[in-house]
Amino acid sequence: LRILYVPTFKSYHAAGGSYRAQNPILNIYGGYLNKMIYAKKYLPAPFWIPWKTVLWLYLRLYWPYLSKQYATTKREHCILISAAHLAFADHKRLKRVTRSDLEVAAKKLGVDSSWK
Numbered sequence: 575l576r577i578l579y580v581p582t583f584k585s586y587h588a589a590g591g592s593y594r595a596q597n598p599i600l601n602i603y604g605g606y607l608n609k610m611i612y613a614k615k616y617l618p619a620p621f622w623i624p625w626k627t628v629l630w631l632y633l634r635l636y637w638p639y640l641s642k643q644y645a646t647t648k649r650e651h652c653i654l655i656s657a658a659h660l661a662f663a664d665h666k667r668l669k670r671v672t673r674s675d676l677e678v679a680a681k682k683l684g685v686d687s688s689w690k
């Protein structure tokens with residue numbers, strides 16, 4: 575396989591997908607849950623607790639501020655915050671994320687599980 579570098583080449587990717595960018599279940603809950611499961615599995619034990627502590631602080635102190643830019647309503651903002659907190663709580667009982675886990679989270683958060 576030969577790779578050719580062309581410095582003047584420009585490529586554009588139209589944003590889009592099968593679900594909206596800040597879906598509270600797929601992106602927020604699933605994203606944070608996957609991060610925690612992966613970190614717990616692969617981080618050496620002495621690094622796991624500090625990493626988890628920093629993430630907890632981030633979710634409590636910075637995520638509420640950051641998530642405001644993604645929410646269009648106060649209710650949506652609360653759901654984004656709750657989705658991240660629920661993912662943090664659920665990492666203790668899960669070893670991988672399944673569709674049924676996402677559906678249970680959607681029900682707990684009171685959002686549609688159609689992933690649109």
